[in-house]
Amino acid sequence: MNKVLSLEELVKYIDDIDRENSVVQFSIPGKGRFTIVLQEEDEQSIYADVNKNPQLELMFKESEEQYRKGLGMTTSDLLKSLKDKDFK
Template identity: 75%
Template sequence: MGKVQSSEELMKYINEMNSDNSVVQFSIPGKGKFTLVLQEEDEQSIKSDVEKNPQLERMFKESEEQYKKGLGISTADLLKSFSEKDFM
């Protein structure tokens, strides 16, 4: 298990992930232990799930609307919000 000391180091872990290296375990001092799992996108699967479940489609639309209104943040913005003190 690796110890992540910065957001750049976390991004390095993420960038190195692929289908053969799809699980990464790491710890952030002061935050805890994390397991990151890469799940390859399967657009057809998501589309068929939405078609089968109208509530899921509604949830996707609501989520998109909330993001457009600024009520959510992207992963990149989340990573930018970390400072060095978060890793000490």
């Protein structure tokens, strides 16, 4: 597993993801291990999945509620929270 030691390295890993290289795993010292998976966006896929699985709809609603309460963060928020000292 690759160690990411700077924000620039993290952005490079994300930028290099494509159809042939759709999964990247890395660790950030002091933060943990991460896996990023590129998924083709299908406008109907989430809606169709939720219709097939009521538990999934509940999970989405719970996740949204936790985010509204400040118990979660977006990917953008995560990237903004990382500082150079996090990679040492």
